[in-house]
Amino acid sequence: MAEANGRRNTADEDIRILAFxxxxxxxxxxxxxxxxxxxxxxxxxxxxxxxxxxxxxxxVIKAFQEGMDGVIVAGCHxxxxxxxxxxxxxxxxxxxxxxxxxxxxxEKERLRLEWVSAAEGEKFANLIRDxxxxxxxxxxxxxxxxxxxxxxx
Amino acid sequence: xxxxxxxxxxxxxxxxxxxxxxxxxxxxxxxIPRLVRDAGDPAIERAYVGDKRFPASAFAAISLPAVDxxxxxxxxxxxxxxxxxxxxxxxxxxxxxxxxxxxxxxxLADACGCDHPVPPEPVAEAEVRPAEALxxxxxxxxxxxxxAYWMDHFSRCxxxxxxxxxxxxxxxxxxxxxxxxxxxxxxxxxxxxxxxxIRALDxxxxxxxxxxxxxxxxxxxxxxxxxxxxxxxFKEHFGYEPGISAEDRSPLSFLGEAADLGAHE
Numbered sequence: 535m536a537e538a539n540g541r542r543n544t545a546d547e548d549i550r551i552l553a554f555x556x557x558x559x560x561x562x563x564x565x566x567x568x569x570x571x572x573x574x575x576x577x578x579x580x581x582x583x584x585x586x587x588x589x590x591x592x593x594v595i596k597a598f599q600e601g602m603d604g605v606i607v608a609g610c611h612x613x614x615x616x617x618x619x620x621x622x623x624x625x626x627x628x629x630x631x632x633x634x635x636x637x638x639x640x641e642k643e644r645l646r647l648e649w650v651s652a653a654e655g656e657k658f659a660n661l662i663r664d665x666x667x668x669x670x671x672x673x674x675x676x677x678x679x680x681x682x683x684x685x686x687x
Numbered sequence: 688x689x690x691x692x693x694x695x696x697x698x699x700x701x702x703x704x705x706x707x708x709x710x711x712x713x714x715x716x717x718x719i720p721r722l723v724r725d726a727g728d729p730a731i732e733r734a735y736v737g738d739k740r741f742p743a744s745a746f747a748a749i750s751l752p753a754v755d756x757x758x759x760x761x762x763x764x765x766x767x768x769x770x771x772x773x774x775x776x777x778x779x780x781x782x783x784x785x786x787x788x789x790x791x792x793x794x795l796a797d798a799c800g801c802d803h804p805v806p807p808e809p810v811a812e813a814e815v816r817p818a819e820a821l822x823x824x825x826x827x828x829x830x831x832x833x834x835a836y837w838m839d840h841f842s843r844c845x846x847x848x849x850x851x852x853x854x855x856x857x858x859x860x861x862x863x864x865x866x867x868x869x870x871x872x873x874x875x876x877x878x879x880x881x882x883x884x885i886r887a888l889d890x891x892x893x894x895x896x897x898x899x900x901x902x903x904x905x906x907x908x909x910x911x912x913x914x915x916x917x918x919x920x921f922k923e924h925f926g927y928e929p930g931i932s933a934e935d936r937s938p939l940s941f942l943g944e945a946a947d948l949g950a951h952e
Contacts, residue, residue: 591888592869592881599881612945619942626938626948630924634891637825637916638884639834676834677880 549669551578552597553606553662556586558616559651560608566655574662578606585609587620591631594645601678604644604669606661611649621649643668644675688736688789688811692761695787695810696734699759700726705785706756709747711735720746722753734761738795742855742899744769748779759785764806768895768930769855775940776893778858781933790815799898823912834880837913841879843906850886850900850910856893863889883913890914891921892937895930 555561561582567574583589586609594605607628615621628647635642646665650658692710699705700723712721713735720741721730743762747770751758760766767786773779788806790813796804800821805813825833851857851864863885864870870885871878894914901911922928925938938947 592863592885595881595884595888596869599878612948622942622945622948623939626925626943630891630921630939631888633920633924634888634917636830637833637913637920638880638887639825639828639830639832639837641830676831 549577549603549666549674550601551604551606551662551665551669552602553578553580553608554586554589554593555580555582555650556609556616556621557582557584559610559614559649560586560658562652563608563650563654563658566652567658568655570655572655572659574659575666577666578662585615585617585620586624587615587617587622589624589627591627591634594628594631598640598644598675598677601675603672603675603678604646604665606646606648606665608648608650608658608661611651614651640675640677641672643672688813689734691811692734692736692787692789693731696723696731696759696761697726699785699787700724704757705759707750707754708759708761708787709743709750710761710787711739711741711743722750736789738792740765740795740897740899740902742766742769742853742897744773744779744784745855747784748773751779751783754783757783757785759787761787761789762806763789763791764803765895765897767806768803769897771930771933772856772893772895773858774933775936776856776858793818801896821912823916825912825916837880837883840906840908841883842876844877844879844882844908845906846875846877846882847905849903849905850908853899853903855897855899856895857886857889883908883910887913887917891917892925892927892939893929894918 555564564580586607589607597605607624609621609624610616612621632642632645635645648661650661696708696710699708707722707724709720709722711718712730712733714733718735718739723730743760743766747758747760767788770779770781770784774781788809790809791804793815796815796818800818802817804815804817825836828836864882870882896915898911904910927935927938
């Protein structure tokens with residue numbers, strides 16, 4: 535799997551990414567990527583939600599707290615939401631949260647908001663490859679390192 | 688000042704503009720909130736006008752069901768803003784409250800870094816200049832340094848919930864900070880930084896920067912700085928500042944139109 539993004543090192547293997555995928559578009563997109571046998575890094579943990587509008591910013595913060603190195607929120611394109619306007623809230627919340635993360639001292643690149651439709655398996659695979667590369671360049675989340683230190687003590 | 692406030696309280700009751708008045712009275716060296724219905728009440732003479740602060744609007748929200756007609760509240764500009772926000776949260780009926788605004792002293796305004804020390808129609812005029820904003824050490828830091836700064840402060844947290852309990856605008860019955868799946872089970876110390884970030888995110892479109900959280904924090908966590916940074920960012924991002932008016936609504940409280948979404952299509 536790791537060859538797919540052209541790198542193979544321990545840092546790469548070690549990172550953990552959480553992806554919130556909307557049931558109607560992005561999860562189907564991920565499914566298409568799978569059925570089409572597109573290769574992408576395997577460190578991604580998918581969470582299927584009915585709509586990205588149901589994801590609270592708390593969940594993203596909690597993911598970082600629990601040691602995730604990056605979080606992806608992927609939903610339907612604007613205008614294509616199964617619930618008509620659910621992703622409007624997603625866009626507002628997470629554009630703001632990306633900037634707010636910097637206030638707390640977390641790099642904003644660790645959270646990504648993308649629109650992936652059910653037909654965009656290729657886009658999904660590319661997104662995961664690209665995001666994994668970004669996160670491995672950033673390195674493991676500082677919160678995770680902090681947790682380890684606390685555990686040792 | 689004290690006479691003017693007492694006069695305004697009596698005038699509000701005698702003219703029938705208010706059915707009751709809520710103010711802080713100084714009794715035997717203690718400050719006690721008083722709800723007075725009669726203009727001849729001796730407590731009016733003891734109305735407190737000074738630098739000690741209390742969230743008058745939160746007491747107003749509690750006292751309102753016990754009052755017929757309009758409740759007048761002696762409060763500062765912060766209280767006016769709190770009332771606007773409480774009204775947006777459906778916790779206060781603005782038609783039924785009347786603010787008898789008192790200006791803050793210059794010392795208080797400077798200590799608070801307050802840019803709004805005088806309410807729109809004060810009962811007593813005062814020459815108070817808006818103070819310079821307090822400095823925020825975290826602003827000039829780079830990102831890893833900033834995390835270290837906050838974690839250092841958060842690590843002192845004793846999970847007393849003082850910030851939440853004293854906050855006049857923390858009114859949710861189901862509080863995210865008590866959810867074990869979010870902020871940890873009744874553990875000590877709390878999970879940091881998630882505990883504080885959850886509150887900071889809630890404050891982004893709600894906080895009116897009264898600073899009561901920081902006053903009540905036994906661990907001296909610079910909560911005001913944290914909330915002010917988030918709120919400043921919210922204003923920059925959405926152009927919305929809480930408290931200023933009762934009409935506008937937080938962009939996160941409604942879905943809106945695709946055209947408002949900005950960078951993402």
